[in-house]
Amino acid sequence: MLTERYLAWLFLQPHAECLAGRRRGVSSDGKLTRCPSCGSNPLVGVLRPEGDGARKSLICMLCAHEWAFRRIYCPSCGEERESHMAFYSAPEIPHVRVDVCDTCHTYLKSVDLTKTGLAVPVVDELAALPLDLWARENGYQKLQMNVVGM
């Protein structure tokens, strides 16, 4: 093997093996909290228009795979009670919302494509930094930090 590929393999193989151990395969009940493709954490949620509402999906932080996910379900602790789940949004950034769980105080942002179909989820997640600052100031921790460390 070429040296570069060998080195890349040396560094990636344990991490890939660890991720593969976390995979739970595919699931149709919408409760899959890790990427079905590589086992990594989700980075951002997406609300895609369907019918007169929206279907939620999650996007993987590593391989960018998008998989369908249930509404009102915490990807960190599996909380399903509506009394413990909420979302925060600001009219200044109308298409990004902060989905929180008040049981584990974890949050994930979601990009709402029903508000603007032109948004690109991973990019708008990055750009909506003020929401991350607000969430951190208010006691929520992010499920998975993005490429700039938020």
Add this chain to the structure above:
Amino acid sequence: MARPLPPFSDLIFSQPTLSSGELKIARAKETRSTCAYCAAGCGVLIYTIGDGAKNVTPQVIHVEGDPDHPTNRDTPCPKGASLEQDILNPRRLLTPQVRRPGATDWQDISWDDALSEIARWTKKTRDATFIEKDSSGHTVNRCEGISFIGGCTAIEW
């Protein structure tokens, strides 16, 4: 309370960004519920705002189909799609209304008066048009003077 921004954020965000203190953050909740109309029982998501304080009724801001509900999978029929209007539209009906024969406009009527009058008319029409047996002598018990419009598409399997 100034917090240091993460590295490279000044490179990525070329325009001045909002600080978190300038955002008018509001808390909202999604609640699963069932459409109020027919027996299909389609699922809906009701969005409410409110800080969850006691004795404060949450305010409905949006109603949409529930994508996880097995019956409708996010697509309600036109009746379900209008549930938000049933709650929020200022022009929604708040009392029953009646339009008298020959009249051109609707008048408000109370629930008690409406129900009594409907019962009286139903009984009177039924008595006048009831067919107990058909021409072959079979018992049919038909009431051909009353028809029924409105309702959903066939959902009884």
